[in-house]
Amino acid sequence: MQTLLEMSGVSVTFDGFRAINNLSIAVGEPELRAVIGPNGAGKTTFMDIVTGKTRPDSGRVVFGERQVDLLKMSESQIARAGIGRKFQKPTVFDEQSVRDNLAMALKNRRGPLSVLMWKAGERDRARIEALAEEIGLLARLEDRAGDLSHGQKQWLEIGMLLAQDPRLLLVDEPAAGMTPAEREHTTDLLKRAAQTRAVMVIEHDMEFIRRLDCRVTVLHEGSVLAEGSLDHVTKNQQVIDVYLGR
Amino acid sequence: MSDTVLMPARRRLLRENPSVTWFLLALGVFTLVISVLSEGLGVGLVSTSMVKILGMTLCLCLIAVAMDVVWGYCGILSLGHFAFFGLGGYAIGMWLMYARTEIVISDSLARGTIPPTELELSEAVAAQIFGVVGTSELPLIWTFAGSLPFQLAMVVLVPGLLALVFGWLAFRSRVTGVYLSILTQAMTLALALYLFQNDTGLRGNNGLSGLQNIPGLLHVPQAVLSVWFLWASAFALGAGYLLFAWVVSGKFGSVIRAIRDNEARVRFLGYNVEGYKLFVFTLTAVVSGIAGALYYPQAGIINPAELAPIASIYLAVWVAIGGRGRLYGAVIGAAGVSLLSSWLTGGGAPNIDLGFYRILWTEWWQVLLGLGFVLVTLFAPKGIGGLFDYLVRKR
Amino acid sequence: MRMMFRAAYLAVLVALSTPLAAQTPLQDVLQAHQGAVANPSRGTVGQVLAALLAAEPPGTAEFLRLWQEREVVEEPGSGLFYYTRAEGRALVLIDIDTGAEGPEVTTRDVNQIRPNAGVRRDIGAALVRFGLTASDPARRLAALEAIGRSPDPEQIPLLAESIIDEPDARIRVRKERVLDLLNARFATDTATRVDAIEGLSGDISTEARRALNQILQTTPGVGETLPEGSNIARIRVPGTDMAVNSAYDELAGAGLAPVRPGRNAIRDALRGNVSDGAVGGVPLHRLSAPEARLEAYAGLQAAGLVTPLVTEAEIRATVDAHVFFDAYTEPDQAVTDAARAALDSTGTRIKAFQFLGITLDALSLASIFFLAAIGLAITFGVMRVINMAHGEFIMMGAYTGYVVQTFIPDYTASLIVALPLAFAVTFGAGVAMERLVIRHLYTRPLETLLATFGISIALQQLAKNIFGTQARPLTAPDWLAGAISINDIVSISTIRVAIFVLALMFLAMLLFILLRTRLGLEVRAVTQNPGMAASMGINPDKINMLTFGLGSGIAGVAGVAIGLYAQVTSEMGSAYIVQSFMTVVVGGVGNVWGTLAGAGLIGFLQKGIEWFNPSNTLAAQTYMVLFIILFIQFRPKGIIALKGRAAGD
Incomplete structure (x- = not known):
């Protein structure tokens, strides 16, 4: 397992509030990693920094073997470099069909002209159907994404992430609002994805994390409080204090 | 299911947008019928001025379709597309005015005892064109005004380059939504103010006039010319409609609609959102310029008031009433509202006498249009086109 | 403008004098010197004026003005003085104190008082002095305004004299400024003028700037050499300050060189000399080329039909042989230098304002x-x-x-x-x-x-x-x-x-x-x-x-x-x-x-x-x-x- 993403000494301040404080974190490939922490610990801001939405005041974020500097890239360049992100709220394009949603995410050339000239080939078609099968939406390919249930939208979004074929997957609260059966399906999806790539999951639900059975990083006030297996970190006195608010 | 993917692009386009076939058919029939009824080539039931109005309306439909693509599909509420329309008009107007003046002047100078020198000729042309703004020198931008290919290139290049530069600046700094609308409005205002000045070389608020006389075709009667222009406008509208129908279908259309609905998400899918917006903005600006270049020779005159921000807002009104996000909606809106407006304000409609008050259409039409527009926005956000969708789905 | 001002000026004077009506009436003062008023001469006018200035009865200013303008009459019977107003052929007598209208008379019933030129000048001076030394400060200021708007060399001694006894410091400053304005333009010796001009330096009022600009007025001139004794503002170099051709045209205009036929003159000459489809031996259809036109013109010139062409070289040589300049209308260089300096320093202040x-x-x-x-x-x-x-x-x-x-x-x-x-x-x-x-x-x-x-x-x-x-x-x-x-x-x-x-x-x-x-x-x-x-x-x-x-x-x-x-x-x-x-x-x-x-x-x-x-x-x-x-x-x-x-x- 080699290091894929390395963040070191990153700090961000919003109007005097220090959201991320000298944060250093590293993820390998392949790896499944859970990130937990109380509200305001900086979990979402961490993802914002990696995906280019927020620029840090200081620090370094490098990605891949060639150690490319993510801080110099735009959101779309970062996405093309191989980092996919799933938002807290499911954000699929409601007005368009499941197939169009997946087709847009497919790993193809992204320039306006090549997209204008694009025609779906046999390979693309097969890939879309394979993905739809994996997320359990094969029967609904031609339906409007807006007509899907909440859980199905979450899967569609995960499917779109997989279609991008990223090396690093950032997943923000994937199990929120899901039925127990859906959660199980989601866990399977993530675990399977993590066999070939790096997956980082932000989650509040300890049960869900336990089922993921992976290394856990605890964030608090913008920096790493503890790291290790779930059992290890839940025994940590500091983590207990933070969670119980002492 | 699988044959949807493997369908050739053209058939897929027509199948995904059945309206395209219907629209092209209707446009062809319309053009044919008007030609047959016209004074110039047919039985004379439709007057030449009516043919001109219809031809101009087709140009307005074309810019409305462009506006629909940039706003209805890509979500950029541009309040500046009429500026591109006007620039196209100015570019072709320069040639029309220069070449025609040159013909007239060289005719009259040739009748003198000794033939004119080139310098005398160009001085006389300049004096004739720019006398109204108190100068007799040819401004630098008119250097190639005598060349039709050059000015035709300008029809495309000037709006295109302006849209490219402005769009690049605006999209690069991620100006979106209402801010972007106001910024485009500011651009239009700046352009109109610039053109209103006498010393900018485009005759200030006099504008360019006499554009209905086409150099080289001066012997052709206006009745016939008007039909030719109707054909040209219909062809441009058809071609533009087909082009945009192709652009908004398929994956490109998917991406720009996604940008309209959630720009940030598209960015995280790895698309360079700014590039797409710039592409759509510039492409529609170029088409608007072409529409303007066909419109103003039929109108006969162009002046800076045509470019005022209000015109671009009206354009948005047409598209909104017709129905955003469906190309035929833009055509219905532009044709319907502009024809109705010229019928009612032109005194064509009978006034209503209530006994105690006489409702004059010329006075009340704007009030009705404004209020009607509020009602459409409130109760039928998808416009007239949305009504069609509703009926089709019901059946 | 002048009339308007006068009306305003008088209105101010009259308005201001009304509350003082308790003083000796004007008519009484005049009656004390009846003969000198009715038949004024340079010898006697002085005492009348002195008496009026001393008593300052209301309406003095208007009386002086009308007296000067020959609009006061004497009623021979009573010896009283009246103003008049024409009513058709007749005259209406107007009481000089109350303004009440009296009976209508004919021109033969009254004697029009006709002061001669010398007397009128004295009255004018008195009018100014009267304003400048009036006891009411507002009237003194109004008199100053009047001088500022229509300056005259004769006002200088009167103004200078009135400064000595001026009690109000603010008005004194104002008087000195107006005196400077007068001196700058009208004083006879250079030192006084330069002194006055320096006093105006930095004054941003339009009157001061107008006075200075008047001193700095120039007229364009041309000659083979710079004329002796004239005050040159600047030399205009053909080619840099002005086009060579327009320099030549200026010479031609001054009669120092033959007129140069321009492009249009050549065309008109060619037009007037067409014969048998050709001009000067050049067929008409070739004349759309500028060279052919020159050739044709040369043909006409050889036949002595047109004014000769002036070549570029000739133009250059003629222009080079002359010097072009702007000269001040003011001959004294010390004065213009001072005015220029004063105006420059004013310019900076104006910019700031x-x-x-x-x-x-x-x-x-x-x-x-x-x-x-x-x-x-x-x-x-x-x-x-x-x-x-x-x-x-x-x-x-x-x-x-x-x-x-x-x-x-x-x-x-x-x-x-x-x-x-x-x-x-x-x-x-x-x-x-x-x-x-x-x-x-x-x-x-x-x-x-x-x-x-x-x-x-x-x-x-x-x-x-x-x-x-x-x-x-x-x-x-x-x-x-x-x-x-x-x-x-x-x-x-x-x-x-x-x-x-x-x-x-x-x-x-x-x-x-x-x-x-x-x-x-x-x-x-x-x-x-x-x-x-x-x-x-x-x-x-x-x-x-x-x-x-x-x-x-x-x-x-x-x-x-x-x-x-x-x-x-x-x-x-x-x-x-x-x-x-x-x-x-x-x-x-x-x-x-x-x-x-x-x-x-x-x-x-x-x-x-x-x-x-x-x-x-x-x-x-x-x-x-x-x-x-x-x-x-x-x-x-x-x-x-x-x-x-x-x-x-």
């Missing part, structure tokens, strides 16, 4: 923008609603003012009624619009833009239907109509000062409402987090309604203010809407200070651009809009931007 003037202009423009935009800023900032009908609310306010004026004729009273009424009317309109339309569109901000635009065109047309297309007056009361002038360069109309004050009042009021009242607290709460505000018992619906009403009401008041100095038309709103939006956007949304900064920036920018290119307001506006477009590129959130999560993107 002009800068001050521009700054004041910019301030007033900024306050207009602020007034027009602040209502918009409130609605846009708090509710994220673009109100395209904002301009029409401004118009509504202005028309409210106009309607009030048709009912209340007193301008001050009508203004006092109009301001709150305009607020009430537009507040109501705003609330109605919010309830009926905008409330339903909160989730679709771009569509509020369109819906409010629909309302805007409907309102505009409605105003047109009701009030017609022509502009309606909204007249400012007299106390707002004038201008406050600091000196001859800087002045600002009172109405603009009032608008500035109004803008300050609104700023203070808004800050108070937003920061110190319950409403303001709730507005801020709704701005920052509507959901949380609602859960704390604040009704966001009510807050939105009130906010919208407040913003619209302010637009109405701004409308009254704008209407006072601009025209009230149905389209006046659209003139302000784009500027208002730009003010809000440039300043930064959701912040009163931001709007202030935006208005300041745009106002100063527009005036600043006009400062560099004063002739072209349109160009200034164009560049300003371009600047704003660029500005938004670099600060998309405006000057005062909210940061972090509060920015809400």
Whole structure:
């Protein structure tokens, strides 16, 4: 397992509030990693920094073997470099069909002209159907994404992430609002994805994390409080204090 | 299911947008019928001025379709597309005015005892064109005004380059939504103010006039010319409609609609959102310029008031009433509202006498249009086109 | 001009002398010297004048003027003096003290008093002296003004004399300044003039600058050498200061060189000499080439039919043999040098004052923008609603003012009624619009833009239907109509000062409402987090309604203010809407200070651009809009931007 993403000494301040404080974190490939922490610990801001939405005041974020500097890239360049992100709220394009949603995410050339000239080939078609099968939406390919249930939208979004074929997957609260059966399906999806790539999951639900059975990083006030297996970190006195608010 | 993917692009386009076939058919029939009824080539039931109005309306439909693509599909509420329309008009107007003046002047100078020198000729042309703004020198931008290919290139290049530069600046700094609308409005205002000045070389608020006389075709009667222009406008509208129908279908259309609905998400899918917006903005600006270049020779005159921000807002009104996000909606809106407006304000409609008050259409039409527009926005956000969708789905 | 001034001058004198009517009447003083008044001579006029100046009876100035102009008559029987007024052929006698009209007489019944030229000059001097030494300071100042406007060398000794006994320090300074003006132009010896000119240095009044500029008047001249003894202002070098050809034409005009046939003269000559389809041996069809024309002209010249062509080389040589210059009409170089230096130093001060003037202009423009935009800023900032009908609310306010004026004729009273009424009317309109339309569109901000635009065109047309297309007056009361002038360069109309004050009042009021009242607290709460505000018992619906009403009401008041100095038309709103939006956007949304900064920036920018290119307001506006477009590129959130999560993107 080699290091894929390395963040070191990153700090961000919003109007005097220090959201991320000298944060250093590293993820390998392949790896499944859970990130937990109380509200305001900086979990979402961490993802914002990696995906280019927020620029840090200081620090370094490098990605891949060639150690490319993510801080110099735009959101779309970062996405093309191989980092996919799933938002807290499911954000699929409601007005368009499941197939169009997946087709847009497919790993193809992204320039306006090549997209204008694009025609779906046999390979693309097969890939879309394979993905739809994996997320359990094969029967609904031609339906409007807006007509899907909440859980199905979450899967569609995960499917779109997989279609991008990223090396690093950032997943923000994937199990929120899901039925127990859906959660199980989601866990399977993530675990399977993590066999070939790096997956980082932000989650509040300890049960869900336990089922993921992976290394856990605890964030608090913008920096790493503890790291290790779930059992290890839940025994940590500091983590207990933070969670119980002492 | 699988044959949807493997369908050739053209058939897929027509199948995904059945309206395209219907629209092209209707446009062809319309053009044919008007030609047959016209004074110039047919039985004379439709007057030449009516043919001109219809031809101009087709140009307005074309810019409305462009506006629909940039706003209805890509979500950029541009309040500046009429500026591109006007620039196209100015570019072709320069040639029309220069070449025609040159013909007239060289005719009259040739009748003198000794033939004119080139310098005398160009001085006389300049004096004739720019006398109204108190100068007799040819401004630098008119250097190639005598060349039709050059000015035709300008029809495309000037709006295109302006849209490219402005769009690049605006999209690069991620100006979106209402801010972007106001910024485009500011651009239009700046352009109109610039053109209103006498010393900018485009005759200030006099504008360019006499554009209905086409150099080289001066012997052709206006009745016939008007039909030719109707054909040209219909062809441009058809071609533009087909082009945009192709652009908004398929994956490109998917991406720009996604940008309209959630720009940030598209960015995280790895698309360079700014590039797409710039592409759509510039492409529609170029088409608007072409529409303007066909419109103003039929109108006969162009002046800076045509470019005022209000015109671009009206354009948005047409598209909104017709129905955003469906190309035929833009055509219905532009044709319907502009024809109705010229019928009612032109005194064509009978006034209503209530006994105690006489409702004059010329006075009340704007009030009705404004209020009607509020009602459409409130109760039928998808416009007239949305009504069609509703009926089709019901059946 | 001169007559007008005189009338004003006399009016001032007469008006001022009325309260002093208890003094010895004029007629009595005159009767004491009856013979000398009736038959004035250079020998006797002195005593009359001295007596008049000593007694200073009311109406002296007018008497002197009319005496000088031969319009005083003597009634031979009584020996009394009268003014007269022509009534057909007859004359009406007018009492010189009371102004009462007497009986009609014929010209033969009275003796017209005809002072000779010398006497009249003495009377004129006395008139000046009388003004300059009058006991009333206002009359002395008025006399000084008179001299300043129609200066004359003969006034110098009189003025100099009056300075010695001048009791009022302020008037003394003024007298010295006027004396300098006179001396600078009319003194006979160079030292006095230079001295006086130096005294004028830095004086920015138009009279001083006019005096100096008159000294520096030049006339163009040309000659083979510089003329002896003339005072040369500058030498004009052909080729750099003027075109060689026009230099030659100047020589030809002065008769120093033969006239040069130009392009048009050549063409006309060719036209006049066509014979057998050719001119000067060149066939007509070739004459579209300039070389062929010259060739043909040379042919005509050889035949002696036309004025000879002057070649480039000849032009050059002739021009080189001469020197072109501008000479001062004032022959004394010491004087012109001093005047030039004085004017230069004045120039710097003028620049400074002009800068001050521009700054004041910019301030007033900024306050207009602020007034027009602040209502918009409130609605846009708090509710994220673009109100395209904002301009029409401004118009509504202005028309409210106009309607009030048709009912209340007193301008001050009508203004006092109009301001709150305009607020009430537009507040109501705003609330109605919010309830009926905008409330339903909160989730679709771009569509509020369109819906409010629909309302805007409907309102505009409605105003047109009701009030017609022509502009309606909204007249400012007299106390707002004038201008406050600091000196001859800087002045600002009172109405603009009032608008500035109004803008300050609104700023203070808004800050108070937003920061110190319950409403303001709730507005801020709704701005920052509507959901949380609602859960704390604040009704966001009510807050939105009130906010919208407040913003619209302010637009109405701004409308009254704008209407006072601009025209009230149905389209006046659209003139302000784009500027208002730009003010809000440039300043930064959701912040009163931001709007202030935006208005300041745009106002100063527009005036600043006009400062560099004063002739072209349109160009200034164009560049300003371009600047704003660029500005938004670099600060998309405006000057005062909210940061972090509060920015809400």
